[in-house]
Amino acid sequence: MKIETKTVQFTAPLYLESGRILEPYSICYETYGVLNADKSNVILICHALSGSHHAAGVYEGERKAGWWDGLIGEGKAIDTQKYFVISTNVIGSCFGSTSPMSPNYPSQEPYRLKFPVITIKDMVHAQMHLLSELGIYHLRAIVGGSMGGMQALQFGVDYPNLADDIISLASTYATRPWTIAFNKVAVEAIRRDPRFCHGNYEVGAFEEEGLDGLAIGRIAGHISYLSPDSMDDKFGRNYVNNDGLFELFGRYEVERYMEYNTNNFSRIFDPLSYLYIVKAINTFNLSRGYDSLHDAILRIKAKVHLISFSSDYLFFPSEMDHIANMMERNGQEYSYLPVESDYGHDAFLVELDKFESHIKDVLE
């Protein structure tokens, strides 16, 4: 399929949870498949921290497919022959939606650190405006993993009549201090990097060299996306070269992996955007704005499908258990698939064969 990124510009203000206003703002998105006549076949995909609206297909002239291409496409679990899939880019992302590097209207200068704090609730709120703009008032399903799974749950709580099914993978009901601490490495590493210049770096400053602070923070991220066992399998205690053992900076394979991936990432991801999205993850709490988590979850009318991964060291299965137990006690409609996996948090991106048939069943 040919993939095109579309953007909707909104001139009406977005009222944020903080009380601040974002105006104007825009949202990037992609669609796959065809909208049917009664608009009953729409599936919304929500992305994670480092993701984008490019969830499926391959751009013309590129080789790398979207981040959930194995799951979304013709004949796949989310079948684009049946469904009209909308994949949106969150507010704050550096991949096209309004972000800290967008002009702070009416000035032409980027917001930078003047950009307002965005929450998961705000991201979801903005996406509601996108759906309205597209004339879509009902969703067959909302699907997302990690931060995308937070958005899926937040949609369910804030807009109970929107979707039939909500599928949330490798996610939680509220971010725990463990995860906030992992994010803290990135926050401090970026903040204290002299080339970050307190957010006043030149546009494109890191395209060549990358920002060390972001690369370093991302190492901590990658630890939390893997697991002790997955690292044993993937790297063991192998050295990159023979000098690994007795040279101070001789590297183990796990170290090479961390360097390679994080250096690349720091060339393509904007550090201010990273800080703002991490902040949205840190502040995620499904119960905020409601009397209790119980009250928040009780609002959900969609069928909720929770998928956890046994080796997830970022959002532990026990956090999904907690939501499932609550819905069970409330007599709400839900399913819960605890997947056995050695792939850690990343399993929602790589172990598709362990949950794709479940997603297919949910949608049928």
Added chain:
Amino acid sequence: MKIETKTVQFTAPLYLESGRILEPYSICYETYGVLNADKSNVILICHALSGSHHAAGVYEGERKAGWWDGLIGEGKAIDTQKYFVISTNVIGSCFGSTSPMSPNYPSQEPYRLKFPVITIKDMVHAQMHLLSELGIYHLRAIVGGSMGGMQALQFGVDYPNLADDIISLASTYATRPWTIAFNKVAVEAIRRDPRFCHGNYEVGAFEEEGLDGLAIGRIAGHISYLSPDSMDDKFGRNYVNNDGLFELFGRYEVERYMEYNTNNFSRIFDPLSYLYIVKAINTFNLSRGYDSLHDAILRIKAKVHLISFSSDYLFFPSEMDHIANMMERNGQEYSYLPVESDYGHDAFLVELDKFESHIKDVLE
């Protein structure tokens, strides 16, 4: 008790595992209690990454006691009325033994990055020379946690007739890529910090301001010393101030904890020393130099006492299980105490009440 730090200078070379030579070198140590007539009451204490030889008592004019003061002292589990306790400082440490900032004899200039890579085996080897210098050829016991527990096990393998009992807490038989990855955050954050100057910083350069790279790396360290549950208990999702939620750099309590502890640490710990000690931890592998882990462990003649902590996310209880199972199959004398704890890896420093009576029993 009055505490004094002593130093032994060795002029004979220390032959390192790498093939390189350290010459001259010195080791700092402290002793508590009195050596008995037949020298049969000696207990050796080995410290962890951020520790030193100051394990017990309070220095004159100071308030903070040594890092295992709750365990070592008159009437305590390691009773200084009965035992003569020697606590040594590892080679490479910035707290007094020969380290990267020591003069690279015959030059008066510090070694810096010319310092040789030191391994756990080398640390233990150097301590053997210290014991010889003190005229001690037999130990009642060797006790250590984390990197100290590595040393205790390494003593047992390399010098099978040295000690009656070896007590190793919160440790492992070989460092896994998971832990190497946590250390990688510090390695990269230090290396890339411009003020680190590739190791050519001025002596005392970080006493006032601290080195950001070390502070950032230490955040990752602290994550691995705690656990998801201990962070829930200790910090929850509380903000430091009301601005925590909607200010980009508004902080959660877990973030304040990380900042406070790591900034302090980066003022007192030498970054080169940190790199070298972390390297020793990364390269720890009890089986190196032997045909297999089985062969290495089979050499041990001391009774081995393993203590693991259920919530240890740095060296998992399963790693201690592995050693225990091997010794069981070999018919070697050992005991294994798996402690239930929410304190994470740090439990070996804080949950003394859960294992001190066990240590007392072992020694009696």
